[in-house]
Amino acid sequence: MSITSLLFLSSGLFLGWSLGAQDASNVFGTAVASRMVRFKTAAFLCSIFLTLGAVLDGVGAAHTLGTLGSVNAIAGAFVTSFAAAFTVLMMTKLALPVSVSQAVVGSIIGWNLFTDSVTDVNSVVKIASTWVACPVLGALIGALVFAVFRKISKKVKFSLLHRDALLRFAMIVTGAFGSYALGANNMANVVGVFIPVVPFKDFSFFGTSITPVHQLFFIGSVAVAVGVYTYSYNVMMTVGKGILPLTPFASWVVVLSQSLVLFIFASEGLEHFLASHGLPTIPLVPVSSTQAVIGSVIGIGLYRGLAKNIEWNVLLRIMCGWIITPVITALVCFISLYVMKNVFDQTVFVPKxxxxxxxxxxxxxxxxxxxxxxxxxxxxxxxxxxxxxxxxxxxxxxxxxxxxxxxxxxxxxxxxxxxxxxxxxxxxxxxxxxxxxxxxxxxxxxxxxxxxxxxxxxxxxxxxxxxxxxxxxxxxxxxxxxxxxxxxxxxxxx
Amino acid sequence: MHLSKGLSMFYGSRVLENKIDEFLDRISEAGLIYRKAIHVFLEHGVTEDFVTHAEQIGHIESRADELRREIETGLYEQNLIPDLRADVLNLVEDLDRILNAYDASGYRFTIEQPVFPSTQHPDVLALVDSVTNSVEQITIAARAFFRDFNSCRDYIHKVRFYESEADRITTKMKRAVFTSDLPLANKMHVTSFIDMIDNLADMAEDITDRLAIFVIKRDS
Structure with missing residues (x-):
């Protein structure tokens, strides 16, 4: 195991950490902020389920190496991961929820600029469109889900404590599924690029072969879990309380509507299912869970007629965070690549x-x-x-x-x-x-x-x-x- | 540990719900005994029967205190209804204060043995009826708050009705006491008892006002 490999892997783990610090807030933020689920419980469940998602389901997607796959030199991958993680760290320090995958795309743009590669305009348009489309969809779905479930909860007579237990259970189940999906879908972006340099060996555990990729994904999950435990609390509070204090019921609706937005507007599986049954398909649009959560909070607030209670300045800060994240990441990546190439004399890209x-x-x-x-x-x-x-x-x-x-x-x-x-x-x-x-x-x-x-x-x-x-x-x-x-x-x- | 916590989530709620139910039953029971006690007092004075009733209220109050503490601890330990927890605790404590007032009232009758003019006995009974009815309605309203909060408003309305009725009887009685030939000391003594009984309905009404706000909060 070379020191260089470990060093390179460290930035992947740093990115994993930042993913944990940020994205746990999308699945458990409102539940924790509404005090329905204790932070320790949320962090524990999130860590367990995202590790399961990454190791059981994420490895399959790893062969495509995720978004960072276009970066063709390991030192370059180190820098792009580092730049994305660094920007996300800054945003986490400011307790602003940002999209880690958008930071990664910002990094790739920085790498493209440095290596004189052409940036796919579509990826830039995709990011910019999520800043608007995703909160709007989140708001609409959030308000709709809130209205429907509120009506149902009025018809079905639950006692206060029974309703509380049901909501808590629903929050935990939704959060666990969200964490599983987070691990399954994002781990390839975090450590996938390091698969070629993975320094581990195959070993057997109770008769099951554990491949180096499994081990890498497990280590990535540990990094994400550390991120969840150490830094996600502040972002959770911004999402669940900073914009608008939410009731436990509204908190659960936020998590549910966020998952629905991702499922309806980003699921190729659903699109295929509808098409194969001769049903009209719903156009897929680029969505991000971070933006969907914020949209849902606003949607529910507006539906409840609480527009004046919404902290619009916090929302403005969050939106500024979304816009500057890819920009800063691209800049940090460009400068870091320059330093890596000229000061440390590393190959940051393989010329094509x-x-x-x-x-x-x-x-x-x-x-x-x-x-x-x-x-x-x-x-x-x-x-x-x-x-x-x-x-x-x-x-x-x-x-x-x-x-x-x-x-x-x-x-x-x-x-x-x-x-x-x-x-x-x-x-x-x-x-x-x-x-x-x-x-x-x-x-x-x-x-x-x-x-x-x-x-x-x-x-x-x-x-x-x-x-x-x-x-x-x-x-x-x-x-x-x-x-x-x-x-x-x-x-x-x- | 977390899994077992998850599984006990519903069981814990059920246990606490039963305790809240029992707590409300105790208040309702105390009201019935209080009513009986006043009947006995007006007819026979401080007899063994009356003392037994007063002691019964004392026991109920002690058990209710235990339940209140268990409910409070349960709510915090199991982190239940975080958004309404403070409200529920206030509600339980306010209701407990009514029980304390029943208890204190019973003992005061035992010790001070006020002399109500016999012409006023029907009014005393009517006042006690209104007061215990208002307390009964607040326990029903509180139960509805936990079980079916949409019907809470109906009971809140009834509490207000019985409280005004109690106020009306109180004023009538006080006026009658002060126009009677009783010595001033007796007048003061009797009216202080009338106020003490009426105060139970006032307490019920105060709780109602807060409960109305909790209902709005829960509805939002």
Missing amino acids: TYVISREVLNELKKDGILQKGLEPMTGKSYATQKLLVNEAVRLIPDLKNATTRNILNYAEVIDVRITPEKIKELPSEIFSEKQIDDLESLAGRRFMHRWEIENTLAAMNPEWSLLPQSVLNKKKNKQITEQLQLVEGIFKWE
Whole structure:
């Protein structure tokens, strides 16, 4: 186990800690602030369930390495994690609830700026839209759920203490589910990027094999749990009390409506279920649990006619926090990368090459992405995305963002070599036997572009071909894309 | 530890609910005995029967004190109804004060043995009826607050009705006492007892006012 690996892992744990300090407030904040659940109980349950979520359910998603996957050098991943965690720490100190995943995207933007990579405009638009759309959805759903359950609670005669026990039970169950989902969905973002450098070994525990990834996720969960115990209390109080003091009933409604917002507007599973039963689907929008919680609190406050009791200045501070988080993170990341590269002489990114060859142009034409316009660039190679894009925009001034991303994707030189030794590393739970056979039959082949290997595999076996874009095919296409990403990652020639 | 706490959540609430019920039963019971005691006192004076009734109220008061302490400890130890806990504690303590007043009143009758003019006996009984009715209604209102708070307002209204009735009888009686030929010392003594009895209804009304606020709070 090298000291460097441990050092790099430390920033992942720091990010885990910040996730715990922040996101526990989304699942248990209102319950703790309304004094229905003691902080110690909430922290204990949150830690246990998020660890279970991360270890049992999060490992499956880890193969895609989460959002930080685009950062291709471990020192770079260290810095991007550090920048995100540092900003979240600052926000936590100010007791402001912010989205950790938005801080991570801010970090990636900083990394992109430093490495002259092109930032996907969609990810920026996605963040900005959650600042508005998510609180609005949270408010609407929050008010609706509050109204419905209030009516029900008036019809059903519960005694004061029985109602109290039921609410407490509901809060604990909802919080436990929320914590499980938090661990399952976010642990890959926190430590997933460190999977290639994980210094652990396989071991057996009561006959069950515990893989290094499981161990890494467990350690990540411990870091999150430490975050929950040490720093989440203040953020919980801001969410559950700072904006508007909530009754226990309203507190539970906040947690429930937050989960509903995520389930209705962000669940691909629900979208697939509706489409497969011939029902109209609900458009998926980018949502964040932090913003949904705040929206729900406001929605319930407005529904109860307590607009004048809402601490609008606290809300304004929170919203400012949302906006400045990615900005500060990008800045901190950029400066830290500069220091890491020039002072500590570390490789913060692996340079990539982009080549516009005749084959690339033909492929773009064949796939209907770009018919003409880039011919003067034929045979040229570019050291950064920016250089390629600048020239492409000079030739085609009205180049669209999506087209640009496709051109970069087709032009990127990846150098993938299928070797028999690496074939053994393919996880059998992700690939079918036939798919592994396909790769075995390609042993010794070398691919310079992503589309080359994708086309070759698709021609061999329909299991590798992406299906036409539709709601029903979304899940399958996602799975195929993940498989292709994994193939690229495993066979990449270092 | 946390799991067992979770499982005992419903059991703990049920136990506490039973204690609150018993506490309210005690107040109601004390009212009935008080009424009986005054009947005995007016008819026979401080007899063994009267003393037994006064002692019964004393025992009820002691048991209610125990229950009050258990309810208070239970609410805090099990962290129950955090938003309304202070209100519930106030309510229980206020109700306990009524019991104390019943108890003190019984003993005062035993010691001071006031002499009510026989013409006023029906009024004393009417006053005691109104007062014990108002206390009875406040216990029903309090029970409704715990069980079915939507009906709480109906009982609150009744408490106010019986309290005004008690005030009306009190004024009438005091006027009659001061226009009678009784020596001033007796007049003062009798009116102090009338005030003491009427004070029970006033206490019930004060609790009602607070309970009305708790209901609004719980409803929001």
